[in-house]
Amino acid sequence: MKTHILQALKLNLFYAETNLLDLTDEQMTTIPDGLKNHPAWLVGHILGAYGFAFEAFEAPQALPDGWAELFGMGSTARANGYPTKDELLEALRGAHAHLTELIEDSSEAQLDAPSDEDSPLHAMFPRVGDVVVGASLVHEAVHLGQLSAWRTVMGLPLAF
Numbered sequence: 001m002k003t004h005i006l007q008a009l010k011l012n013l014f015y016a017e018t019n020l021l022d023l024t025d026e027q028m029t030t031i032p033d034g035l036k037n038h039p040a041w042l043v044g045h046i047l048g049a050y051g052f053a054f055e056a057f058e059a060p061q062a063l064p065d066g067w068a069e070l071f072g073m074g075s076t077a078r079a080n081g082y083p084t085k086d087e088l089l090e091a092l093r094g095a096h097a098h099l100t101e102l103i104e105d106s107s108e109a110q111l112d113a114p115s116d117e118d119s120p121l122h123a124m125f126p127r128v129g130d131v132v133v134g135a136s137l138v139h140e141a142v143h144l145g146q147l148s149a150w151r152t153v154m155g156l157p158l159a160f
């Protein structure tokens with residue numbers, strides 16, 4: 001199963017990069033009418049959720065200063081004050097590499113172990129592997145879909 005998770009992670013990163021590489025920093029913070037978020041917020045928010053997967057492996061990875069407030073649950077996209085596209089892509093690539101390494105080094109027993117019972121996510125994600133899949137793959141895919149919708153509203157070509 002790890003092979004499948006790793007392949008899906010690789011696909012998500014490819015899809016994110018393909019949707020972001022042609023954007024300017026100005027476009028990264030543009031919110032068109034009818035949408036709530038822009039690409040910078042979407043990428044940063046994805047990164048914030050990766051923290052749950054890292055914590056499940058007891059390998060937390062801190063976001064740069066101020067990013068939790070910009071991108072965390074309950075935050076809303078605004079017009080300025082965001083990292084550049086290059087900074088966000090570097091952080092996303094780093095998070096993917098770190099999570100890939102954690103998954104590769106894990107055993108099936110580790111992935112099947114109970115998640116933190118004190119976590120608000122425990123009921124939804126009862127095992128470590130559930131947290132990893134939910135916080136990275138599923139959550140990321142939802143927001144990458146929003147990024148694709150953003151491109152459509154902006155009149156940009158779809159990634160594929």
